[in-house]
Amino acid sequence: MFKKAFSSARILNPFKGHEPDVLPFEIRFDPLTGETGRVFHIPFKAEKPPVEETVKRSREIFCPFCPEALEKSTPAFPEDILPGGRMKVGRACLFPNMLPFDHYAAVSVFSDDHYIPMEELTPPAMEDAFLASLRFLKRIQECDAGAGFFAVNWNYMPPSGSSIVHPHLQPTAGEVPTNHLRLQMEGAQRYAKEHGVDFWGDFMEQEKQSGERYIGEIGPTFWAMSFLPLGFLPDISCVFTKARTLSDLREEDLSPFLEGLAKVLRYFLEQNVYSFNMALFAVRESESFRVNARVCPRLLPRPIGNSDIAYPQMLHRESFTVYPPESVCTHVREVFDRKKD
Numbered sequence: 375m376f377k378k379a380f381s382s383a384r385i386l387n388p389f390k391g392h393e394p395d396v397l398p399f400e401i402r403f404d405p406l407t408g409e410t411g412r413v414f415h416i417p418f419k420a421e422k423p424p425v426e427e428t429v430k431r432s433r434e435i436f437c438p439f440c441p442e443a444l445e446k447s448t449p450a451f452p453e454d455i456l457p458g459g460r461m462k463v464g465r466a467c468l469f470p471n472m473l474p475f476d477h478y479a480a481v482s483v484f485s486d487d488h489y490i491p492m493e494e495l496t497p498p499a500m501e502d503a504f505l506a507s508l509r510f511l512k513r514i515q516e517c518d519a520g521a522g523f524f525a526v527n528w529n530y531m532p533p534s535g536s537s538i539v540h541p542h543l544q545p546t547a548g549e550v551p552t553n554h555l556r557l558q559m560e561g562a563q564r565y566a567k568e569h570g571v572d573f574w575g576d577f578m579e580q581e582k583q584s585g586e587r588y589i590g591e592i593g594p595t596f597w598a599m600s601f602l603p604l605g606f607l608p609d610i611s612c613v614f615t616k617a618r619t620l621s622d623l624r625e626e627d628l629s630p631f632l633e634g635l636a637k638v639l640r641y642f643l644e645q646n647v648y649s650f651n652m653a654l655f656a657v658r659e660s661e662s663f664r665v666n667a668r669v670c671p672r673l674l675p676r677p678i679g680n681s682d683i684a685y686p687q688m689l690h691r692e693s694f695t696v697y698p699p700e701s702v703c704t705h706v707r708e709v710f711d712r713k714k715d
């Protein structure tokens with residue numbers, strides 16, 4: 375299931391008196407989608423980014439999600455899509471996304487707080503926005519039979535692509551799956567056809583057995599380092615063990631998920647990573663799919679402020695990751711198992 379090819383490049387190394395040397399790397403194949411990516415063995419330690427400066431700058435710019443602006447500056451849904459136009463759940467408020475990423479695209483603002491530091495993204499701090507997103511997707515599923523693909527997305531802080539610091543989720547629903555969701559579905563169907571059993575069951579069993587990337591389980595959520603990372607630094611996958619479809623995903627499943635997510639974010643912080651992307655993928659119907667999520671650290675890797683996405687991801691659709699997920703799994707697990715800080 376976990377296929378990798380070892381390769382290397384030959385050089386005369388300037389750091390070793392221009393003696394012949396080899397630079398090893400791996401080409402990994404995603405066990406579900408078959409996509410490939412490169413994994414290097416480069417020691418990398420992120421420096422703490424100037425978060426306070428970014429937050430200060432963001433306060434000087436107009437923020438449409440702050441309470442004094444939200445009502446006037448954000449759109450509302452037509453009554454047939456969402457009665458009342460906006461959805462309030464606890465401290466969260468959900469309304470249409472002005473960037474129509476899909477037929478149904480919303481923004482779910484966490485609270486009135488313009489900035490929530492990553493260390494304060496606890497399960498209670500995240501719950502309302504996630505509940506609102508899930509309720510929105512379930513409503514769309516009920517009122518539009520054509521909507522078959524669903525996601526809850528999150529860009530946290532500018533290195534992840536977010537232009538607005540004010541924490542918000544971006545739930546989407548539509549008729550056409552994104553590339554990654556489509557590849558996941560096709561992979562799951564292919565595996566079921568070829569092996570006569572479910573990919574996810576085999577996947578979780580093998581990950582747990584090898585322990586190389588296994589992080590832990592909280593209720594019906596299974597956590598592991600992704601075998602083929604998609605980012606500059608290794609990312610983390612979560613499988614909802616009992617949910618094949620959006621209908622199977624229950625509101626009470628959010629709490630174990632958010633507990634795990636908060637632990638993952640704690641690990642990122644310890645790596646000086648203050649930004650991330652998250653996506654939760656779901657479908658209307660499938661006999662071979664499982665609702666799953668992915669959390670990917672994002673950063674500007676060098677002091678010059680370069681992006682962590684370059685030509686390989688942008689134009690070759692090929693990821694590269696500076697060190698293997700297995701090399702940090704023990705640390706992630708240690709943070710995950712920690713009772714209290």
Ligand SMILES: [Zn+2]
Nearest residue numbers: 437440488540
């Ligand atoms: Zn704001």
